Amino acid sequence: MTDLSSEQAPKKGHEVIQSYLRTLDSSPGVYRMLDEQARVLYVGKARNLHARVSSYARPTGHTPRIARMIRETASMMFLSTATETEALLLEQNLIKQLKPRYNVLLRDDKSFPNILVTKDHAFPQIRKHRGAKKDKGAYYGPFASAGAVNRTLNQLQKVFLLRNCTDSTFESRTRPCLLYQIKRCSGPCVGLISEEDYAASVRDAERFLSGRSTEVQEKLKQQMHDAADAMEFERAAALRDRIKALTQVQTAQGINPRTVTEADIVALHLEKGQACVQVFFIRAGQNWGNRDFYPRVDAEMEEAEVLEAFLGQFHDGKEPPRQVILSHPIENTDLMAQALSDKRGRKVEILTPRRGEKAELVDAALRNARESLARRMAETATQARLLRGLAEAFELPAPPQRIEVYDNSHIQGANAVGAMIVAGPEGLMKNSYRKFNIRGDDLTPGDDFGMMKEVLTRRFKRLLKEHPDREGGQWPDLLLIDGGAGQVGAVAGIMAELGVEDIPVVGVAKGVDREHGKEEFHRPGRRPKALPHNDPVLYFIQRLRDEAHRFAIGTHRAKRGKAVGATPLDEVPGVGAARKRALLSHFGSAKAVSRANLADLKAVDGVSEALAERIYAFFHDRA
Structure with missing residues (x-):
């Protein structure tokens, strides 16, 4: 690609666009329109850069939206490409990266889950998978949501009785788990099904996931009839239940087209x-x-x-x-x-x-x-009324466009985390949620003031660094804190130290009886305030506080669970999840690994001689 960007012209609007035409040819490419602060207003592609840009150089004949965009344009940048297809792909990448004001922007860009049938084990596992397809196996999807995957997996377990446990759990079992008891698994971990029969179930599951469900149903029906003829009525009943579960999968899907396969x-x-x-x-x-x-x-x-x-x-x-x-x-x-x-x-x-x-x-x-x-427009109208009510209740200059709510979670100071949730005109903005692992080594266990200071300091120092002009919608219009006058005073002091005293702060305290509906609201330098028991704004604030608490608790539990499952092996360079599983399976525990001699470490599958020496040196140097 050739960069054809030119120096910023002193003028604005169609005149500055006109000045670029002499530098452009008829090659395909991508153009960017920038305002006086060099912020990208619009990203577009063109089969012919000269022709496309010349259409903007006309002083009249534009829609109001395009006319506004042209008036704000102070400079342009260009990238020529070999083909128009390449220009299209580059345009979409730049739009997602730069988020220009005048482009259509897809705001929800989460990855979609798949079903994974693993291929690295004698008894393959069937499970949900999200993210890069790095694990060895067959992937089926995408599914629209985790709920759609979970519903399908739930029924597939009833039909094909495939395991969903991890390899380490599988290797450590000595008797069937609950899933076997409720007929969701065939019990391969304890030898209740042969490798050949399990492989046949895997093939049937993959046939179903590949769209060959009729073939699978016919096979199960034939097996059911054969079992009934042989007077194996218990097995025939189990096959009948599996056929019923398979039918339920297809019924639950609602739309199953006849002529559209993918x-x-x-x-x-x-x-x-x-x-x-x-x-x-x-x-x-x-x-x-x-x-x-x-x-x-x-x-x-x-x-x-x-x-x-x-x-x-x-x-x-x-x-x-x-x-x-x-x-x-x-x-x-x-x-x-x-x-x-x-x-x-x-x-x-x-x-x-x-x-x-x-x-x-x-x-x-x-x-x-x-x-x-x-439905969304109705919810947005309701949200707008709540934000107006919030502004009136706390004498804000305007309805807040971004509310940040903070909470901490810990158990006697252990695994402490801070949490921030965000709400705005369209409700909860979950893409903007943030968690903060509390780092302060000098904090007294359970020091909520100290934790809040660390969280807010990290949050606003970053904002001051990345968005000093307070544009882009990243700065909050209101801070909600779970706490009373003490917490609010501490937060006001922190904000004063950071030089951002103009952001309103409201503390939400439970009140004398610590009951829902009797909350008191604290603001710096003001008397505590209560809202009427049936005020929608009160319910709104309660929901925000509860959501922050839920997010903080969930984050804390995840951190605590990770800490419980941690071993010294996690600190050994070169030992990832697979080698950790192999070492624990071979020796039984991390302590046994730390005591193993070099020859025994080299005997573990997947552990090279160099890695064995590194593991041995790690534990013996620590000793």
Whole structure:
């Protein structure tokens, strides 16, 4: 790629855009429009950079949104690419990275879970997997949500009786676990099923996950009839229950298309400047769940622009399916199909059906999008009223756009963590939640003031460093603290030390009886205040405080659980999870590993001579 960026011109608007035309040719590429502070306003792609930029250089003929964007443009940057497809991919990467104000922006970009059937064990495990596909095995998905995976796994365990325990648990069992007792596992850990029979169950599970469910059902029915003919009625009844569970999986999926085997059904509904995109995941001829997305859009945007931007960002980092079926056509169908095909390594079709089963699937997704957006708009209106009420109750200059709520959790000072949750006009902003491992070695165990000081100091020092101009929506308009006058006074002192005294602080105390509904609210230099028992703002604050407490407790438990499972082996360089399991399985305990001689360490599968020497030296040097 060639960087064609030029020096910032002194003018703004279409005149500054006009000044760049002489440096541009007709090659494809990506352009960025920047304001006077060099913040990116917009990222776009072009088949012909010169032609596209010249369209912005005209003083008239633009929509109000584009006209505003042009007026704010003080400079531009350009990157030429070899192909237009490459420009499309680069554009989407830059949008996700820079989050420009005038682009469609997909705000929910969580990874999607899969089902993993492991392949590195004689008795494979079936489990949920999220993230990079590094483990050896067969992956089936994506599923729309963890709930969709869990429901499917729950029924698959009933049908195929595959284990979901970890390898270390499997190796250490001496008798069947509860899952065997409730007929969710065939008990391979204690030899209650042969390796061959278990492998046959694994193959059946993979057939089902590959869309060959009819074949699996017919096989189970035949086995049931054979068992009944042989008067093995208990086995026949067990097979009957497995067939019933398999039918329940298919029934629970709701939509199971006949003519679509692998597709994303993508439907968009726009209303009053807001958008909802509903995606149905069809894999192996089965519905593997649906999820709604609410991309940031402008009221003047049309369906084609929103859907095209959504597709590029949605499939970034995800393998596209064979077909992408849309509710509305997009402008650059061929270009998007080529980009998705390049990502997949096989042909991807983009369709906008008007009749038949595909159109029925789109109608179902579109109905869901319409209903989801209506619910969200109602919730947003309620949230706006609550924020206005909060501003009135505590005399804030305006309804807060970002509320940060802080809490600590520990047991007598051990495994101490701080937690921050965030709420705004659209409710809880879970992507902005943060946890803080308390580092202060000089803190007295249980010193809540000291913990809060560490958390707030770390939080606001980072804000001062990364967002000193307080732009970008990262600075809070209100701090809620779980505590009374003492905590509020301590927080006010901390904020004064950091030079950010202008952020309102409210402490939420339980009141004299420590009951819900009798909370007292403390502010620096003010008398305590109570809200009416049935005030919606009171309930709102209670929910925020309870959510912060839930997040803090969960974070503390996770840290405590990790500490319980920790061993000295975690500190040995080169010993990861797999080698740790091998060492513990071979010796029985970390203490036995620490006492082992060099020859015994070298005898462990997967432990090289160099690693054995490192482990031996680690423990003997420590001694």
